Structure formats: C-alpha cells, structure tokens
Amino acid sequence: xxxxxxxxxxxxxxxxxxxxxxxxxxxxxxxxxxxxxxxxxxxxxxxxxxxxxxxxxxxxxxxxxxxxxxxxxxxxxxxxxxxxxxxxxxxxx
Amino acid sequence: xxxxxxxxxxxxxxxxxxxxxxxxxxxxxxxxxxxxxxxxxxxxxxxxxxxxxxxxxxxxxxxxxxxxxxxxxxxxxxxxxxxxxxxxxxxxx
Amino acid sequence: xxxxxxxxxxxxxxxxxxxxxxxxxxxxxxxxxxxxxxxxxxxxxxxxxxxxxxxxxxxxxxxxxxxxxxxxxxxxxxxxxxxxxxxxxxxxx
Amino acid sequence: xxxxxxxxxxxxxxxxxxxxxxxxxxxxxxxxxxxxxxxxxxxxxxxxxxxxxxxxxxxxxxxxxxxxxxxxxxxxxxxxxxxxxxxxxxxxx
Amino acid sequence: xxxxxxxxxxxxxxxxxxxxxxxxxxxxxxxxxxxxxxxxxxxxxxxxxxxxxxxxxxxxxxxxxxxxxxxxxxxxxxxxxxxxxxxxxxxxx
Amino acid sequence: xxxxxxxxxxxxxxxxxxxxxxxxxxxxxxxxxxxxxxxxxxxxxxxxxxxxxxxxxxxxxxxxxxxxxxxxxxxxxxxxxxxxxxxxxxxxx
Amino acid sequence: xxxxxxxxxxxxxxxxxxxxxxxxxxxxxxxxxxxxxxxxxxxxxxxxxxxxxxxxxxxxxxxxxxxxxxxxxxxxxxxxxxxxxxxxxxxxx
Amino acid sequence: xxxxxxxxxxxxxxxxxxxxxxxxxxxxxxxxxxxxxxxxxxxxxxxxxxxxxxxxxxxxxxxxxxxxxxxxxxxxxxxxxxxxxxxxxxxxx
Amino acid sequence: xxxxxxxxxxxxxxxxxxxxxxxxxxxxxxxxxxxxxxxxxxxxxxxxxxxxxxxxxxxxxxxxxxxxxxxxxxxxxxxxxxxxxxxxxxxxx
Amino acid sequence: xxxxxxxxxxxxxxxxxxxxxxxxxxxxxxxxxxxxxxxxxxxxxxxxxxxxxxxxxxxxxxxxxxxxxxxxxxxxxxxxxxxxxxxxxxxxx
Numbered sequence: 001x002x003x004x005x006x007x008x009x010x011x012x013x014x015x016x017x018x019x020x021x022x023x024x025x026x027x028x029x030x031x032x033x034x035x036x037x038x039x040x041x042x043x044x045x046x047x048x049x050x051x052x053x054x055x056x057x058x059x060x061x062x063x064x065x066x067x068x069x070x071x072x073x074x075x076x077x078x079x080x081x082x083x084x085x086x087x088x089x090x091x092x093x
Numbered sequence: 094x095x096x097x098x099x100x101x102x103x104x105x106x107x108x109x110x111x112x113x114x115x116x117x118x119x120x121x122x123x124x125x126x127x128x129x130x131x132x133x134x135x136x137x138x139x140x141x142x143x144x145x146x147x148x149x150x151x152x153x154x155x156x157x158x159x160x161x162x163x164x165x166x167x168x169x170x171x172x173x174x175x176x177x178x179x180x181x182x183x184x185x186x
Numbered sequence: 187x188x189x190x191x192x193x194x195x196x197x198x199x200x201x202x203x204x205x206x207x208x209x210x211x212x213x214x215x216x217x218x219x220x221x222x223x224x225x226x227x228x229x230x231x232x233x234x235x236x237x238x239x240x241x242x243x244x245x246x247x248x249x250x251x252x253x254x255x256x257x258x259x260x261x262x263x264x265x266x267x268x269x270x271x272x273x274x275x276x277x278x279x
Numbered sequence: 280x281x282x283x284x285x286x287x288x289x290x291x292x293x294x295x296x297x298x299x300x301x302x303x304x305x306x307x308x309x310x311x312x313x314x315x316x317x318x319x320x321x322x323x324x325x326x327x328x329x330x331x332x333x334x335x336x337x338x339x340x341x342x343x344x345x346x347x348x349x350x351x352x353x354x355x356x357x358x359x360x361x362x363x364x365x366x367x368x369x370x371x372x
Numbered sequence: 373x374x375x376x377x378x379x380x381x382x383x384x385x386x387x388x389x390x391x392x393x394x395x396x397x398x399x400x401x402x403x404x405x406x407x408x409x410x411x412x413x414x415x416x417x418x419x420x421x422x423x424x425x426x427x428x429x430x431x432x433x434x435x436x437x438x439x440x441x442x443x444x445x446x447x448x449x450x451x452x453x454x455x456x457x458x459x460x461x462x463x464x465x
Numbered sequence: 466x467x468x469x470x471x472x473x474x475x476x477x478x479x480x481x482x483x484x485x486x487x488x489x490x491x492x493x494x495x496x497x498x499x500x501x502x503x504x505x506x507x508x509x510x511x512x513x514x515x516x517x518x519x520x521x522x523x524x525x526x527x528x529x530x531x532x533x534x535x536x537x538x539x540x541x542x543x544x545x546x547x548x549x550x551x552x553x554x555x556x557x558x
Numbered sequence: 559x560x561x562x563x564x565x566x567x568x569x570x571x572x573x574x575x576x577x578x579x580x581x582x583x584x585x586x587x588x589x590x591x592x593x594x595x596x597x598x599x600x601x602x603x604x605x606x607x608x609x610x611x612x613x614x615x616x617x618x619x620x621x622x623x624x625x626x627x628x629x630x631x632x633x634x635x636x637x638x639x640x641x642x643x644x645x646x647x648x649x650x651x
Numbered sequence: 652x653x654x655x656x657x658x659x660x661x662x663x664x665x666x667x668x669x670x671x672x673x674x675x676x677x678x679x680x681x682x683x684x685x686x687x688x689x690x691x692x693x694x695x696x697x698x699x700x701x702x703x704x705x706x707x708x709x710x711x712x713x714x715x716x717x718x719x720x721x722x723x724x725x726x727x728x729x730x731x732x733x734x735x736x737x738x739x740x741x742x743x744x
Numbered sequence: 745x746x747x748x749x750x751x752x753x754x755x756x757x758x759x760x761x762x763x764x765x766x767x768x769x770x771x772x773x774x775x776x777x778x779x780x781x782x783x784x785x786x787x788x789x790x791x792x793x794x795x796x797x798x799x800x801x802x803x804x805x806x807x808x809x810x811x812x813x814x815x816x817x818x819x820x821x822x823x824x825x826x827x828x829x830x831x832x833x834x835x836x837x
Numbered sequence: 838x839x840x841x842x843x844x845x846x847x848x849x850x851x852x853x854x855x856x857x858x859x860x861x862x863x864x865x866x867x868x869x870x871x872x873x874x875x876x877x878x879x880x881x882x883x884x885x886x887x888x889x890x891x892x893x894x895x896x897x898x899x900x901x902x903x904x905x906x907x908x909x910x911x912x913x914x915x916x917x918x919x920x921x922x923x924x925x926x927x928x929x930x
Contacts, residue, residue, distance in 0.1 A: 001094075001153040001154055001155075002602065003176075003233075004562075004611065005234060013912055013913065028647065031647060032647075042613075042648070043645040043647055043648060044560065044642035044643060044644065044645050045642075045643040045644070045645045045898075045899070045902055046642075046643070046918075047641055047642075047643040047840075047898040047899075047901050047902045047905070047918040048842060048901070048902060048905045048916035048917065048918040049915075049916055049917075049918075050912075052645060053562065053640075053642060055600075055613075060094040060153070060178075060179075061094055061176045061177060061178035061179075061231075061233040062094075062178040062179040062231070062233070064178070064233050064234070065178045065231055065233045065234060068233070068234045075199055075236075076199065078235075079234035079235055080234065080235075081176065081232075081233040081234040081235075082611075083096075083154045083174065083176035083605055084154060084602035084603070084604075084605075084611060085153075085154035085155040085157070085158045085602060085603040085604070085605040086153075086154075086155045086602065086603070087601040087602050087603045087610060089586065089589060089590075089601055090600070090601060095230065096605075097190075097239065098606060106354055106355065121275065124275060125275075135241075135276070136273040136275055136276060137188065137270035137271060137272065137273050138270070138271040138272070138273045138340075138341070138344055139270075139271070139360075140269055140270075140271040140282075140340040140341070140343050140344045140347070140360040141284060141343070141344060141347045141358035141359065141360040142357075142358055142359075142360075143354075145273060146190065146268075146270060148228075148241075154603075154605040155603070155605070157605050157606070158603055158605045158606060161605070161606045168571055168608075169571065171607075172606035172607055173606065173607075174604075174605040174606040174607075175239075176233055177230035177231075177232075177233075177239060178230060178231040178232070178233040179230065179231070180229040180230050180231045180238065182214065182217060182218075182229055183228070183229060187280075187339040187340055187341075189362075189419075191420060246280040246339070246364075246365075247280055247362045247363060247364035247365075247417075247419040248280075248364040248365040248417070248419075250364070250419050250420070251364045251417055251419045251420060254419070254420045261385055261422075262385065264421075265420035265421055266420065266421075267362065267418075267419040267420040267421075269282075269340045269360065269362040270340060271339075271340035271341040271343070271344045272339075272340075272341045281416065283376075283425065292540055292541065307461065310461060311461075321427075321462070322459040322461055322462060323374065323456035323457060323458065323459050324456070324457040324458070324459045324526075324527070324530055325456075325457070325546075326455055326456075326457040326468075326526040326527075326529050326530045326533070326546040327470060327529070327530060327533045327544035327545065327546040328543075328544055328545075328546075329540075331459065332376065332454075332456060334414075334427075361425075362419055363416035363417075363418075363419075363425060364416060364417040364418070364419040365416065365417070366415040366416050366417045366424060368400065368403060368404075368415055369414070369415060373466075373525040373526055373527075375548075375791075377792060432466040432525070432550075432551075433466055433548045433549060433550035433551075433789075433791040434466075434550040434551045434789070434791070436550070436791050436792070437550045437789055437791045437792060440791070440792045447757055447794075448757065450793075451792035451793055452792065452793075453548065453790075453791040453792040453793075455468075455526045455546065455548035456526060457525075457526035457527040457529070457530045458525075458526075458527045467788065469748075469797065478726055478727065493833065496833060497833075507799075507834070508831040508833055508834060509746065509828035509829060509830065509831050510712075510713070510716055510828070510829040510830070510831045511732075511828075511829070512654075512712040512713070512715050512716045512719070512732040512827055512828075512829040513656060513715070513716060513719045513730035513731065513732040514729075514730055514731075514732075515726075517831060518748065518826075518828060520786075520799075547797075548791055549788035549789070549790075549791075549797060550788060550789040550790070550791040551788065551789070552787040552788050552789045552796060554772065554775060554776075554787055555786070555787060559838075559897040559898055559899075561698075561920075563699060618838040618897070618922075618923075619696075619698040619838055619920045619921060619922035619923075620696070620698075620838075620922040620923045622698050622699070622922070623696055623698045623699060623922045626698070626699045633664055633701075634664065636700075637699035637700055638699065638700075639697075639698040639699040639700075639920065641840075641898045641918065641920035642898060643897075643898035643899040643901070643902045644897075644898075644899045652745075652804040652805055652806075653881065654827075655841075655890065679926065682926060683926075693892075693927070694924040694926055694927060695839065695921035695922060695923065695924050696921070696922040696923070696924045697921075697922070698920055698921075698922040703924065704841065704919075704921060706879075706892075711745040711804070711829075711830075712745055712827045712828060712829035712830075713745075713829040713830045715829070716829045732827065733890075734747075734805045734825065734827035734884055735805060735881035735882070735883075735884075735890060736804075736805035736806040736808070736809045736881060736882040736883070736884040737804075737805075737806045737881065737882070738880040738881050738882045738889060740865065740868060740869075740880055741879070741880060747884075749885060805882075805884040806882070806884070808884050808885070809882055809884045809885060812884070812885045819850055819887075820850065822886075823885035823886055824885065824886075825883075825884040825885040825886075
C-alpha cells in the first residue's frame with residue numbers, strides 16, 4: 001500500500017554544524033536503505049522550503065510509522081501522511 | 094489495518110420519501126453486511142448532524158474504498174478517511 | 187458516553203532522557219490503569235507523528251477531563267476532544 | 280452534561296411563506312418544550328446572521344442528538360456541537 | 373450585553389510552582405469578584421485542555437476588555453471574544 | 466458600542482432586474498436612514514467583490530442585529546460581525 | 559518537471575447515465591493517451607472519494623494546464639496543482 | 652499602486668455556448684483595453700483551474716474596483732485583491 | 745486611500761518593564777503624530793486581546809508600510825493590512 | 838516558467854545588529870545578481886509585514902529552489918511558491 005508523506009524540517013537554525021551534518025548524513029544513509037527495501041519510492045523537494053514530499057510503500061500504517069521513525073531527523077520533522085488507494089486505471093497500461 | 098471514516102450525508106432535502114427510504118434501508122442492509130465481514134467495526138453519530146464517524150478495518154486503502162463505494166448512499170456522501178496505525182500499547186493488555 | 191481524543195505530544199526535543207523516560211513509563215502505567223477502568227478503550231498512533239487518537243468512555247466531559255489530566259504527559263500534550271453519539275445501528279448486531 | 284450548540288439556518292430563500300411560517304412556529308413550540316424539560320437552557324442570536332448559539336443540557340451526546348433532531352427546522356440547519364466540562368469554580372459560589 | 377469568551381492558558385510549563393500557584397489563586401480570587409459583580413456568569417472547561425469557555429455580561433466591549441485584563445493570568449492567555457445577541461425567545465418563558 | 470460588519474451579497478445572478486433594482490434602491494434608502502440615525506457610520510467596498518465592510522454603532526448586539534435585519538437585502542447577505550472595544554488613545558486627541 | 563495534481567469530480571448526481579458513461583470512457587481514453595505521452599505517470603484514488611491524486615510530468619505549468627484541460631471531465635473537476643522540485647537524492651540511486 | 656488580483660470563474664457549466672462565447676470575447680476585448688490603459692499589466696493562469704492571477708495598477712482600490720467590475724464576466728467571478736507595496740530594491744536596478 | 749490594519753502585539757512576557765514602558769510611550773507618541781498627520785484615523789481594541797484594529801489613510805500601500813514601520817513596537821507586532829475601496833454611498837450624505 | 842514566491846522573514850528580534858546587517862546586505866547583493874540573471878523579475882513588500890511577494894522565472898521548480906536557497910536570509914524565511922501558467926492573452930498584445 002502506498003502513502004504520500006510530507007515532511008517539514010524544523011531543526012533549529014542554531015543547531016551546531018557538527019550535529020546538523022551528522023543528522024543529514026545519517027538521514028541520507030537511512031533513506032537510501034529505505035529505498036533499497038522498496039519503502040521509499042520517490043522523493044521531491046517542496047520548492048523554496050526545507051520540506052519534502054515522498055511516495056512510500058509499506059504493508060500498513062504501522063509499518064510506515066516505523067520506517068519514518070527510523071529516520072535520524074524524525075524528531076525534528078513535522079510529518080503528515082495521506083493514504084493512497086490504487087487506481088484501477090494503473091493496471092490497464 | 095484500521096481507518097477512521099467520516100461521512101456527511103448530503104442527500105438533498107427535497108428527495109422523495111420513497112427514494113430516501115429505499116436508500117436508507119439499503120444503506121442499513123449493506124452496513125450490516127460490512128459488519129458481518131468485519132469491515133465496519135464501530136459506528137457513531139456526530140451529535141446534531143446527519144453525519145457519522147466509523148471505525149473500519151480493511152486490507153488496504155483500495156479495499157476500504159471498495160467497501161465505502163458499495164454503500165447505496167455513497168454518491169450522496171462527503172467522506173474523509175484517516176489511516177490509523179496500531180499502537181504497541183494495545184498488545185500489552 | 188464515548189469520546190474521540192486526539193493528542194499531539196509537544197515534549198521539547200531537548201528534554202533530558204531521564205525525564206523523558208520517567209514521563210513515558212508513567213504515561214504507560216497510567217494509561218494501563220485507565221484501560222483497566224474501562225476509560226481508555228482503544229488507542230492508535232497517527233502515522234508519522236508523535237500523536238495518538240484514542241477512544242475513551244466516561245460519564246461525562248468533566249470525568250473525561252479528569253482522566254486526561256491524570257496522565258503524566260498531560261501538560262506537554264495538545265489535546266482535542268470530540269463527543270461521539272451512540273448510533274442506533276450498533277444495537278442491531 | 281452541558282453542550283454549546285451552534286445552528287446556521289439554511290432554509291432556502293424561496294421557501295413559500297406558508298411553509299416557512301409553519302416551520303418557524305413549530306420550531307418555537309418545540310424549543311419551548313425543550314426549555315420546559317430543562318434541555319434548552321439559554322439561546323442567543325449570532326448578530327447579523329440567521330444563526331443561534333444555545334446552551335443545552337442532556338444526559339449524553341445521543342440524548343442531545345435526539346433533542347436537536349426533534350426540532351422541525353433540523354433538516355435545514357447546519358449544526359455543530361461542543362461538549363462542555365463543568366468547571367470546579369462553579370461550585371465555589 | 374453578553375459575550376462568549378474563550379481562553380487558552382499558555383503559561384509556560386517551566387514556570388516555577390510558586391509563581392504558578394500565586395497566579396492561579398489570584399485568578400480564582402479575581403474571578404470570584406467578577407462573579408459577585410455579575411460580570412462572569414458561567415464558566416466551563418474545554419475538556420482535555422487548559423482552556424475555558426465563559427459567559428460574561430458587561431456594558432460593552434470596552435468594559436469586558438477591562439474585566440478580562442484585570443485577571444492576573446491575562447497576559448498568559450490567548451483570548452477570543454464573541455458578541456452574543458439576546459434572542460427574543462428568551463423572554464417568552 | 467461600535468461594530469465592524471462584513472457583508473457578502475449572494476443575490477443570485479439570475480434575479481430579474483426588476484427585483485434586483487427594487488432591492489438595491491430599498492437597500493440604499495434604508496442605509497441612508499441608518500446613517501441618519503447614527504447606526505451606520507462608515508461604509509467601504511471590498512475591492513473586486515460584491516461585498517462591504519461597515520462601521521456601525523448600536524446600543525448592543527441585539528440592536529445591531531435588528532438594524533442589519535431591517536436591510537431589504539439582508540436575507541441574501543452573508544454577514545459577520547466583530548465587536549470593537551473603544552481604545553483609550555482615542556480620547557487623548 | 560513533475561507536478562502533483564489533485565482532482566475532485568463534481569459531476570452532478572443527476573447527470574444522465576448516458577452522459578456520465580460517455581464522459582467516463584472519454585476520460586479513460588484521454589488519460590491513456592497522456593500516459594502514453596509520458597505526461598500522466600501515476601494515478602491514485604483518494605480513498606472514499608470521487609477524487610484522484612496524480613503524478614504528472616510536463617515541460618512547464620502551461621503544458622500541464624493544456625493536458626488537464628484536454629480531459630473530457632475537466633469542466634466538472636475541481637483541480638489543484640502543486641509543483642514538485644527534483645530531489646538530489648533521487649540521482650544517488 | 653499595484654495589486655495582485657485572483658479570479659475564479661464560476662460561470663455555470665450549463666451556460667449556453669452562445670452566452671459563454673459572448674462573455675468570453677467581451678472579456679478578452681475589455682481586458683485588452685485595460686492593458687492598453689496600463690491597468691492590467693500581467694495575467695497568468697492558475698494551472699489546472701478556470702482561474703487567473705493578474706497584476707494590476709490603479710490609482711487606488713476604488714479605481715481598481717471599477718476596472719474589475721467593468722469586465723463582462725465580473726458577476727460570475729469570485730475575486731480577491733491583495734494590495735502590493737513597492738519594494739525599494741526595485742529602484743536600485 | 746483607506747486601509748484596515750490589524751495588529752497583534754507579540755512583545756514577550758518577560759520583557760523588562762523599563763523596555764516595555766519605553767516602547768509603549770514611544771508607540772503612543774508616534775501614534776499621536778500619525779493621527780496629527782491624518783494617517784491614523786481611528787483605533788479600536790480587539791476585546792480581550794493585546795491587539796488593535798485601526799483605520800488608516802495613506803497615499804498608497806508603500807506610504808502605509810512606512811507609517812507602520814515607524815511605530816517603535818513594529819518589530820514585535822504581527823500586522824495584516826486590508827485595502828478598502830471608497831463606497832459611492834458615502835458621498836450621498 | 839514563472840513563479841509567485843512569498844517570503845516571511847522570521848529572523849529573531851534579538852539577532853545582533855552586526856549579524857542582521859550582514860544578512861541584509863548579503864541578501865540585497867544576491868537579489869541583485871538574481872535580477873541580473875533574469876531570475877528575480879519583480880519584488881513587492883506585503884504592506885505592514887517583514888514579508889515580500891516576488892515574481893521569479895526559472896527553468897523549473899528545482900532551479901527556482903536553488904535560487905531561493907542561495908539567498909543568505911533563506912534559512913530564516915518561511916517561503917511558499919506558486920507555479921504560474923502563461924496566459925495566451927499575454928501574446929495578443
């Protein structure tokens with residue numbers, strides 16, 4: 001089942017560079033793992049913002065929640081999830 | 094996977110009684126089937142409104158969508174769905 | 187009478203682990219008591235967020251308020267309550 | 280238990296006077312009965328609008344719903360209900 | 373003239389107990405005076421929140437403003453006021 | 466006591482010219498009376514819309530409500546009222 | 559450039575079946591063409607609603623607008639478009 | 652003084668083609684006049700919608716209002732206006 | 745040209761009295777100057793809040809902006825401006 | 838492709854003047870470069886606020902994002918972007 005996931009990154013501006021860089025590289029690393037597992041399928045930036053829109057696939061909401069919480073930046077992010085329903089037209093291709 | 098489903102019934106006030114009654118009894122009948130199938134688990138009224146909040150369980154969003162569309166009143170209802178994630182505390186009981 | 191209760195946990199990110207853990211274990215303990223008393227009937231996570239949706243039962247709004255205030259995390263939570271009305275269909279099962 | 284009840288009257292402007300008058304007098308009559316029963320405790324107009332704010336008392340949300348549905352104008356009204364919790368200060372008077 | 377007054381108490385969580393208690397007892401004392409003067413007529417809690425809904429009566433908005441500002445907790449509260457219009461039905465009782 | 470009053474004119478586009486003109490001239494006439502009585506103190510257009518913002522003065526909300534209802538266009542308007550409180554700076558001039 | 563496109567289908571409930579079916583089959587046919595052209599890349603249903611979320615790719619907003627207007631159901635749909643920015647992480651795969 | 656003007660065209664779908672075409676050509680003609688007068692400076696489409704965003708220049712809000720009302724489609728449009736303030740950076744070019 | 749200006753004063757509660765008083769007296773002084781210049785025409789309090797609604801007159805939005813920025817409290821205020829259009833009825837008096 | 842870009846400057850009030858001035862001059866310098874490159878085409882102030890509305894042109898959303906992030910004040914700004922579609926009327930001039 002697929003989900004549309006919006007994240008707003010609220011990491012404070014006065015976060016030390018060392019902490020910020022560690023979080024960002026950890027975030028990228030974990031994201032690549034989620035891609036490899038087929039959980040994170042697409043990722044976009046919201047233009048102008050420190051924010052993303054992602055297309056995720058997970059067995060259910062609880063599995064998606066666990067995947068999102070596993071991101072090192074999670075506790076600094078405001079996240080909203082929207083459940084998507086497969087459209088029958090997709091199978092007609 | 095569970096979902097919280099809100100419905101607002103927008104059936105026009107000038108709908109003939111005969112049509113309204115047929116829709117309402119068909120709605121009740123189909124709802125009881127969804128209960129028997131374990132899809133509709135709880136149903137509440139929003140006090141003061143022709144509206145409900147329901148707790149549904151379905152394999153995924155597409156299965157939930159099919160269940161909701163199967164309700165005779167569907168095309169007269171404004172429906173919003175919120176995906177729920179199982180809370181680990183539930184298993185500690 | 188049943189209520190739908192949404193909580194957003196706003197505990198600051200820089201809360202010391204010791205304080206956070208004490209609050210979380212106290213929260214879990216009190217929640218289990220409320221379950222045992224039949225006040226907290228179901229609990230879900232809002233996927234992606236440090237937030238929950240709960241189904242509560244209490245004699246009235248004041249009793250519900252007292253139950254929510256008794257949670258150790260209460261003062262760090264933004265809570266909204268929605269009163270639910272029993273639906274006659276529930277009794278037809 | 281007390282509730283704050285907002286109503287917006289959406290009766291169409293082209294409703295025949297005879298129907299409108301019958302609805303209004305029926306509404307007033309039923310409201311006076313609800314007052315006599317102690318269900319409708321106070322009623323205000325929202326200035327400038329065909330709308331009211333009422334203070335109701337009922338055993339629970341379902342009883343309140345039944346009282347509101349019993350109003351002849353109900354099906355033409357958009358109603359929102361807010362559950363109120365007794366404040367301990369009230370008892371100190 | 374009557375007003376519906378909503379307050380959200382935003383006193384910071386890290387306020388010293390001594391300050392908090394002094395504010396709360398001062399608030400209660402001033403509220404009882406406003407009751408005695410017929411300005412504060414009813415008070416409810418918003419269930420689950422550190423918030424209230426109050427029914428006030430004052431000569432006009434400016435007199436209401438002065439009454440609200442006289443509450444010791446005022447500068448920590450987010451307050452919204454809604455002017456109520458007397459409903460002619462009230463006089464029919 | 467002064468009030469800020471917003472009106473959105475929702476008279477249907479297919480209203481016959483004769484009806485529209487009668488409503489508009491009646492509206493203007495009644496508005497001039499309210500000005501003469503000191504109830505309507507200022508009137509502005511919301512640029513681009515069939516809408517106005519008005520500054521009214523009335524004894525209380527109920528008197529304002531009666532004034533607004535007395536406008537022939539009232540039943541076609543969506544009106545919102547905001548109570549204003551006199552600012553002490555006004556008296557320093 | 560990619561876009562997230564939300565559509566709410568507002569075709570009136572009383573549309574004759576013949577018209578509705580013609581619109582739906584025309585819509586499907588045009589959508590398949592847009593897929594073949596690489597304009598419509600993914601399509602989901604919003605669960606419970608007669609609504610979709612689509613992932614589109616077009617040279618710019620004007621080209622996207624032309625593609626959406628070419629859908630036979632366009633004039634019955636409320637559409638909102640959100641511009642997506644490519645995320646550099648996508649190229650790291 | 653410049654203004655940002657948003658229009659949503661709400662002309663009913665069942666408007667006869669003859670009426671629609673007359674309105675559209677009249678709209679285009681009047682818009683070209685407003686361009687020639689320097690009132691309408693730029694016009695964009697909101698992608699996916701029958702809506703526009705325009706940059707207008709007028710002596711003041713009342714002159715802008717008159718220009719917008721002079722558009723034949725005006726009574727079918729929902730218009731919102733936002734006043735822009737010249738930015739000193741513009742003069743540094 | 746006239747404008748409706750709303751201000752919310754967000755000066756932090758822990759601002760030293762000396763700073764607060766200096767800001768307030770400077771604010772009052774500058775406001776009186778703006779009144780003398782005919783820029784600030786009316787000022788109201790939003791009842792219950794540290795907020796005002798003002799009626800301003802300025803040559804255009806840029807002149808209004810300069811007037812508002814000249815207020816010592818400006819950087820602590822959240823301000824929203826609404827352009828008003830003169831109503832022809834005003835001239836009929 | 839053109840974009841409408843809104844910025845709210847959230848630089849804290851207690852930022853040292855030296856830092857603030859460096860950010861502002863850097864912002865102006867970078868903005869003038871973006872103007873020279875044809876990316877920033879127009880800039881307005883939102884009257885009364887530390888906020889701007891800008892008209893930008895960029896190859897796509899990603900290029901716009903890079904331009905906005907290159908502004909020294911970027912991390913202190915809340916930015917929202919709206920994609921504009923060229924209107925065919927523009928070419929008729």
